[in-house]
Amino acid sequence: MTAAPVQPPLSTSGRYIVDADGRRVRLAGVNWYGAHEDDGVAAGLERTGRRALAARIARHGFNSVRLPFSLWMTEQTTPVPDEYLAANPDLSGATPIQVYDACVEALTGAGLIVIPNCHTLDAGWCCSEHDESGMWFNDRWPAAKYLATWQDMAVRYRSNPMVAGMDIMNEPRRSRVGGRVLTPTWGTGPATDIAAMYTAAGNLIHEVSPEVLIICEGLGFAADLTGVARNPVRLRRPGKVVYSLHDYSWFHPAGQPRAAYLDQMHRAGGYILTEDTAPLWIGEFGNDTRSLDNFGRAASPQSAWWNNVEAWITEYDVDWCWWPLNPTQPRGTVPVTGQQRSRWGDPEHWGLLAPDWRGVANPQVLDILKALIPPRTGPGVS
Numbered sequence: 001m002t003a004a005p006v007q008p009p010l011s012t013s014g015r016y017i018v019d020a021d022g023r024r025v026r027l028a029g030v031n032w033y034g035a036h037e038d039d040g041v042a043a044g045l046e047r048t049g050r051r052a053l054a055a056r057i058a059r060h061g062f063n064s065v066r067l068p069f070s071l072w073m074t075e076q077t078t079p080v081p082d083e084y085l086a087a088n089p090d091l092s093g094a095t096p097i098q099v100y101d102a103c104v105e106a107l108t109g110a111g112l113i114v115i116p117n118c119h120t121l122d123a124g125w126c127c128s129e130h131d132e133s134g135m136w137f138n139d140r141w142p143a144a145k146y147l148a149t150w151q152d153m154a155v156r157y158r159s160n161p162m163v164a165g166m167d168i169m170n171e172p173r174r175s176r177v178g179g180r181v182l183t184p185t186w187g188t189g190p191a192t193d194i195a196a197m198y199t200a201a202g203n204l205i206h207e208v209s210p211e212v213l214i215i216c217e218g219l220g221f222a223a224d225l226t227g228v229a230r231n232p233v234r235l236r237r238p239g240k241v242v243y244s245l246h247d248y249s250w251f252h253p254a255g256q257p258r259a260a261y262l263d264q265m266h267r268a269g270g271y272i273l274t275e276d277t278a279p280l281w282i283g284e285f286g287n288d289t290r291s292l293d294n295f296g297r298a299a300s301p302q303s304a305w306w307n308n309v310e311a312w313i314t315e316y317d318v319d320w321c322w323w324p325l326n327p328t329q330p331r332g333t334v335p336v337t338g339q340q341r342s343r344w345g346d347p348e349h350w351g352l353l354a355p356d357w358r359g360v361a362n363p364q365v366l367d368i369l370k371a372l373i374p375p376r377t378g379p380g381v382s
Contacts, residue, residue, distance in 0.1 A: 003028070003063035003373070006113055008161035009211030011239040014276040016378040017213070017319065024378030027113070027281055027319035029064030030057060030352065032103075034330035036119035036126065039084060039344075040073035040096030042103055043330040046086040048357040050103055054110035056358070057325065060366065061373050065107050066167060066283060066321045068119035068126075069100060071141050071149055084344070101156070108162035115215065115321075116153055117167035117283070118146070125332035125341040127171045127221065132336050134175030135182055136197055143197070150201045154209040165213035167283060168201050169194070171221040171246060184219055187231025194219065195231050202235045215242045215281065218269060222246035222283065225269030232277065242319075245269045246284040249305035261308035262315075273316055285309060286323035286350045289365045297364070310372070317376045322369060327351035327361055 007019040017025045034043035044053065057065060073096045080099050085091045091099055107114050120126050120133040121141040127133065137143040150168065157163035172184040172194050184194045195216070202214035216233050218225035225243050233241050245268060252261060262270075272280050293300035296307040313320055328351070329342040347355065352369075354361050375381050 002059060003061050003111070005111060006063060006162070006164075008164050010113075010164045010213055011211075012213070012242065012279055013239070013379060015273045015279055017242065017279045018379055021380070023380030024375050025063070026317070026373070026375035026378070027064045027321065028373040029062050029066060029113070029115075029321040030325040031066045031068070031284060031321055031323045032325045033068050033119075034326070035073055035096065035100050035103075036068040036070040036123065038123050038331040038333055039080065040070065040076055040123055041080045041084050041099050041330065042067070043326050043328050043344075044357045045088050045091070045099070046084050047328075048087050050088055050106040051109065053357065054106040054112060057107070058110045058112055061370050062112070063373075064113035064115060064321065065325075066115045066117050067100070067103065067107070068117045068170065070120040070123045071118065071146065072121070072123040073097060073100070074149055074152070104157065104160070104163060108160055111162070113162055113164045115165045115167050116157075116163065117170055118150070119170040120335065121146075122335035124335035127173065128334060128337075129174045130176075130337050131334050132175050132177070134171070134173035135177060135184055135192070136169055136194070138175065138177050147197075147201055147204055151204045151208060154205040154212065158209040161211065163212070165215050165242065166205060167215040167217065167244065168198055169217060172217060172219050173221050186219055186227025195227065195233055198233045199235060202233070202240070206235065206237045206240070210237055212240070213242050214240050215244050215283070217244045217246070217283065221251075223251050223268060225272060226267065228269070228272055228277070242279045242281055243269060243272055244281045244283040247282055247309055248285060249287070252305055252308070255301060255304050256308065258308055258311060262312055265312050270312070270316060273318070280318060282313070282318055282320040284323040285320060288349050289352065289362045290349055292362075292364055295365060295368055297368075310368075313372055317378070320372065322352065324348060324350060325352055327353040327355045327357060
C-alpha cells in the first residue's frame, strides 16, 4: 500500500485540505521525534539510513511526517556525535539543523509531506507545565526570536514544496515566565493571545513561502479549540489555516461512553468540521502497540478510548498523525527541572516500527491504522 502522489501546493476548501488540482488530501501520517530533545537529533539514524526509512514510511501508505524541533536545536553549531548517525555516515560532522535538513530532504524525496513543528523552546522532553515551553516565549527565548525562527524555517524550505505545512506551536499550556505563571488565551488581545501569535507567525511565513499551510493547535495541551468559533485565525493569504487537536486516553474519563466522547470532541473542535469552517488535524494521538487489548480487538477496559477515537475519526473523516513512528527514544530530560525521562535507545512502546527501525512492531496495529488512511469524503474522492 502506497499513498497516492500529492500535488503541492496544498490549500483549504471548507473543511478539507486539497492539492493543486483541487483534490482532497487527507493527512494520514506519523510523528518522527527526537530533534527537539537533548541532543537535537531524531532517533533512529544510528540504526537505519534516512532514505530507506523514508521509503519505508511511504510504503506503509502514510503520506506525511510531523517532524518536531526546538528553538535550541536551530542554533547549535556543534556537530551531532557520530554515534547517533552511525547508519548515515555521510552526515558525519553535521550540526543538528543540518541533520534535520537531511531528514526533510529524504522524507520529501520519498513523496512525503513534511510538517515541521516547534515542539519546545529549550531542548528536552515534552510536555509538562514545568518545562517553561507552554508559551511561545520564556525567560531565555523572547517572542521576537520565536517569530524570527519560523520565518527562517520558511526561508530554509521555501524551495521544497513538499514542506507543505508548518505546525506553529506544540500543546499550548500554562508556563512560568518572569516569575509568573501565564496561561495562553485565544482571541483576547493581550500578550498571552495565541491566536494573535498564530496570525503573526503565519503572515511572516507567507512573506517568504506563501503556499505553506499554517497549523494552529488548541489551548490546554492542544485539546481546546472552542475559541475558534468567535475568533478564527485570519491570515492575509486565505485558504491556508488548518486547526489541530491532540487526543490521548488521559484527556478523557476512564471508560467514557461513546456518546459522551463524541460530544466532548465536537465541543473541543469537531464543530470546525461539521460547520465546514476549516480542516481539523489530529496532530498527535497514540497508544501502546504491544497489545491488541489496547485497540478494541479484545474485550478489555483499556480499549474504551481507542474504540471511541477510531469511531470519531472514521465517522468524521478526520486527518491525523500517529505518535510515534519511533521504536526507540532519544536522550530526554525535562527542561528546567532536569528530570530524566529517557536514555538514548530506550524502548518506545507506542512506536510502529520494530527496535531495529526496519520491521514492524505489531503488524495488526499497523493494519488498523492503514484502514483509517483512505479518505471517504471530499473533492475528487469517489
